[in-house]
Amino acid sequence: MPRPRPPYLLRVTARHGVVVWYFRRGDGPRIRIRGDYGSPEFIAAYQAAMAGVVNEPEKAKDAPETLAWLIARYRDSSAWTRLSRATRRQRENIFRHVIESAGSFPFAKIDRAAIVDGRERRKERASAANNWLNAMRQLFRWALDSGLVASDPTQGVAGVARPRTGGFHQWTEEEIAAFEARWPIGTRERLALAVLLFTGLRRGDAARLGRQHIRGGIISLRTEKTGTAITIPVLPALHEIIDATKTGDLALIAKQGG
Helix, strand or coil: CCCCCCCCEEEEECHHHCEEEEECCCCCCCEEECCCCCCHHHHHHHHHHHCCCCCHHHHHHCCCCEHHHHHHHHHCCHHHHCCCHHHHHHHHHHHHHHHHHHCCCEHHHCCHHHHHHHHHHCCCCHHHHHHHHHHHHHHHHHHHHCCCCCCCCCCCCCCCCCCCCCCCCCCCHHHHHHHHHHCCCCCHHHHHHHHHHHHCCCHHHHHHCCHHHEECCEEEEECCCCCCEEEEECCHHHHHHHHCCCCCCCCCCCCCCC
16 A cells, blocks of 8 residues: 655646645645655655754745756756656756755856866766766756756767776676675575566666565566666566565665664
8 A cells, every 4th residue: 555645745736747745834834845755855855844944045045046046947847857767866966966066156157167167076077077067958958948048058068088997897606606605595685686686677776676566476667767667577586585585665675674
């Protein structure tokens, strides 16, 4: 059965079918709860609202014409809802840091030099630099299309070249055997290895896989990144490890407290 909704939460469908969550206790003010429902960001915002914590500096940053205001409008748009949950979660984290460092800055004054400077500050970590650049590029492309800016400051700004590496090391049979010897059946670590090894799921999908996705020996779920519906047979070895391990309520791989 689905879990009951936490108290004082209001679900509102905004423009273009966008779902927005608010916290409101009695006749008190409505407080916007950002992030995907159930995500760590969402839970943290809800708990802060329950505790009566209101971040006044953030309110000031979210004034019209500021970068924080622009990001908030983007997150209310259909362009945002079309992104996969995994992409939204990644960009929520990027935008949170952007708001903390430059949320009160007028977005109309952000030029190409500012974008290049932001990329260069992150150049030591190519993936982080390029993810930040992609997030800002999509933000300003949406803003340009919406008539909020006269030009896109990210246009023509190239990403950081990634160093040539051999990629992640692929475990050998001996390394898998060593891990299994260290973490016997019944441990959370062995379950995590088994889920990855016997399903081939991406990390994000493996992390959210739960018993609710398993029926009649078949795993059925939609992938987080592309939304593709997939089915995977539960192999006997995986079935044995799942049955022998304490799991969470809605995720097989959970913290010690469930």
